[in-house]
Amino acid sequence: MNWALVAAQCAYAFGCGELASQRLETLGLALARSIPVPKETADSPRRVGRWLHVMSLAFDVGGHSRLVQRWIENDVSGETHDLVVTCMSEFDFPELLEAVAARGGKVTMLGSTPSHIERARRLREIAWARADRVVLHAHPFDIIPTMAFGISGGPPVILLNHADHLFWMGAAISDQVINLREASEDLCVRLRGIDRNAILPIPLPLPAPNLDRASSRAKSRQRLYIPANALVFLTIGSAFKYRAIGDLDFVAMARRLLATLPDCHLVAVGPDAKSSGWAELSRDFKPRIHALGDQRDLAAYHAAADIYLEGFPFGSITALLEAGLTGLPFVRLPRTAPPPFSSARYALSVLDQPADTDVYFAQAVALAKSSEARRSQGTAARDAITSFHCGDAWRAKLAAFKKAAPPAHSIYPVQSTPLPDAEDRFWAQFLMNRPNPHPLAFMAEHARARKLHPHVDFTLVRTAMAIGKGSSKLSPLVWWAMGRHCTSIVSRALEIYMRYVGWRFQYRGQRRARLLRQSD
Template structure:
C-alpha cells in the first residue's frame, strides 16, 4: 500500500515542512523567553503551552525541547516560593503508599484513561488520588471516580478554582505535599506540572507515563523515571529525548481479564453475520485510518474480500467515510464501518482475525484483541529500524504479532489465516497466553512494583543543563508530518488559548484576530465574545448550563 516511491514523497514533504515548523516554534519560544525576562509569568506560561501544542501538532524535527522546559522550570522557581514546598526528608527508599496521578484530561475513549483506571483497580495496596489539570469534574468517568474513592484517594480539579496556569500549578504543588510519589499521565502540551515541580530537590519522586511515545512532549526535565509502554518507546526515549538509561523503564499497558460471554457464532449472529463467515476486525479512532495516495483503508481489503466471499471486514471507530464507498460497493457491503464505541466486546467475541489500523497503528487495540485469542496482523512499510516507533510492538505481542511490509504480503498472510483454521486458532491462543503473562493482574503488578522501587531509590533528577533545541531531518522525523501532522495554523492555537491569557493580552489578540475574521451571523459573533471570558468562568458557565454529561468507560 505504501511503497518506496510514496515514502520518498513523505520524505520530501517532511523536508519541506519541518524547517518551517521549527522556525515558528523558535519564535514562540523566543516570545516565552521575553515574557519570562519581563516577569510576566502568566503570559509566558500560556505562550509556552502554545509552543508545546504547536510542536505536538506540527512536527518540528525533535521530540523534546530543553529550551522550553528550562523556561518553564525557571517560571516555576520564580513563582512558587520555597516556603510552599514540603520537607524533602520525608522521601526515602520506603515503598510508596500514597500515589498522586496527574492527568490533563480523562477522555473516556482514550487508552491512557483506561490504563489509569485499571492501574488504580489493580494496585489495591495503595491509596490513589487524581489531579485533573484541564477538564471539569463532570467529565471524569464515574468508574474512575469510584476507583479513586475505593482506594481511599481524592479527586482534585484545578480549573474549578478562579485563577491562571500559574495559580493552578501552585495548587498542584500544595496537593502533592502529602503524597509519596507522583505519576504524570499528561498531554504533550500540559505546562502546569512542569511549573509545579520545578524545584526537584523538594519534590516527591515523579514518574512520567509515556503513552504518546511517538510525539513531542513536555516533562523530561522534571521526571525521575520515564515509564515506557513498549521496547521501541524505551529506546526512543534514550536516543531522542536524552533520558538516562538508569531512569528509563518499562511498564506494559495493563488489561483487564477477558470474559468471553458469547461464542463466535453467537456474537456473529447478534451482528447479523452468517455463522460460517470469517470476520476481520479493526478498532481505532477515525484519524488512524488515513487514506494514503488515494488508497483508503477499505480499498486495501477489496481484493481479499473478492477472493473470499465468506469474509467480512468490520471497522469500529472509522465512522462513515465517503472515500470508502466504492470499496464497500465492490464487496457487496461486506466492509462495514462503525462509529466510535467504548463497548467493543461484542465485536471482539465475533472476530476471527484482527487487522491493525493504518497508517497509524493502535497498540492498545491490538492487545485487547489478542486477549480474546485473535491472531493479529499489522503493517510496517518502513525499510529502516529507525522508524520502529511508527510500527506496532508491545511486550505481550513479541513473537506472535505478524508484521508485513507491503500490501501484497498483507493479502497473502490474511489469505493463509482465512484458509488455515488450525493455524489461525493456534496463533490466536499463543497470543492470548503471552498477553496474560505480561499485561494482566499480578503479572503486570510485578512491573509496577519494580517501577515504584526504581523511582524511590534513584536520587532526584537534577536540573538539566540548558542545551539549544536541534532540528533533525532524518528518520523517523521526516515521515511524521505526513502521518500525524494536522492542518492547524498558529492563529488557531492562539485563539484556543485566549481564555488562559491575562486580560490585556486576551483583549489584544482578540481584536487582532477578530479583524481578520468575517463574522457572518450572530452565532459566530457570540462565539467570539466567549473568547473574551476567562477559562475558569467558561467552565463554571458550562457546568451551570448542564453542558457536561458524566461519561462512562
C-alpha cells in the same frame, strides 16, 4: 506563559522537528520558581505508599484513560492512589472514579481554576502534602506539571510516556520515564536525551472466561446483520489513524482483501461511513463493510470477529492487546511504518510482523483460509499477552519498578536532537492528516482563546494557501485577520458614508415615518 502554552499545543498537534524543547522547558522552570514552596512540617509528614496520578484530560474512549484506571485497579498492594486532573472541572468516566475510590484515594479537578499558575500551585501543594510518588499521565502540551514540579524537592516525579512519538513537555522534571515498549526508550535516549528510563507494559485485566462464546458470537453477528457462517475481520482505532501515507494505505488493503475473499466482512470501530476513504469502501462493498464510528463497549465486536487487523499507518496498541487477550489471532502493522510502531513489542513478538503491506495482506488471507492457524495463533497470542500484561505478571513488574524508583525529585538538563528526515516527513504528514485546523489557523485560534494578539503574516498565509495542502482550513484565519486588521478602515468608511451619503436615506426614512403618522 500563554505563548508557551500555544507553542506547546502547536508542537504537539503538528510537530516541530523535535520531540522536546529546551527553550519551553526553561521557560516552564522559570515560571515554577515564581510559585511558593510548600512548607513541610513535622506534624504533617508526607504519607508513605501514596501515589498521585496527574492527568490533563480523561475520556471513556481510547486507551490512555483506561491505562490509568487499570494501573490503579491492578495495584493490590494496599497503597493509596489519588488523581488530579488539570484541565477539566468534571468528567464522565465512572470506572476511573470507582478505581480511585476503591484504593482509598481522592479525585481533584483543577479545570475550574482560571489561572494556570494557580493550578500549578495547587498541584504542587497536593503532591507535597499527600504523595510519595507522582506519576504524570498528562497530555503532551500541558505545561502545568512543569510549573508545579519545576523545582527540586517534594516527591519524585515519574512521567508515563504514552505519547512516545510526539513532542511533549516534562523532560526537565522527570526523575524517571516509564516507557510502554522498548522502541519508546530508544526515542527517549536518542532524540530527547533522557537516560532515566524504565519499561512497564500496559496493564490489562485477566481474560474473562467466556462460558457461552457461541451464544455471544451469534447475538453479536445478528445485531450487525452478519451471516453466522461468514468470516469476519475486525479493526479498531480512531478514524484519522487509517488515513494513507505513501504505501501505508489500510483502506486500499481492505478493498483488496474484500475483493479476494467474497464472503468475508470487515467491522471497523472508529471510522464511520463518512470517514476519508471509508465512504467509497462502504458503497462498493455494501453490506460487507460495517464502519461503526466510536464505540465504548468492544466486547460484542470481539465476540463477532475471527481475525483482528491492526490498523496502519498508525496502530492502536491497546486495542490490539485487548483483541489478542480474547483469543483473536491478529495481523500486526507492517514494518515499513517508522518507529516506534515498526519495532518488536515483547508479547506481540510471538507473531511475525509483516515486512510490508503485501505480506500483511498475505498473512490476513492465510489466516482466513485456515481455521487451525487462527486457533493456534490466537491461543499463542492470548497466552503471551496474559503472561506479560495481566494479573500477577504485571504486578511483579510494578513491584520491581517500585524498588528501582528514584527516592527524590531533581531538575535535569534538556538536550533534544532533531528527528531524522524520513521520520520527520512521515510524522509531519500524519499529523497534518489529523482533524485539526491548519497550523496557522490553529495557532491563531488558541492565541485568541488566551486573549493574545498574534500578528498575521499575510505573505505566509498566501504562500500556505498556494501550496494547497490544508489550504481550505485557512479561510477562518484569513477572515479573522482581515476583520482584526481592517476594523479601523471599515469604521472610517462607514463614518464617511453616513456623513456624505447615508444621511439622505436616514432623512427619507424619517420623512416617510412622519407622513405615515399624519395619514393615521
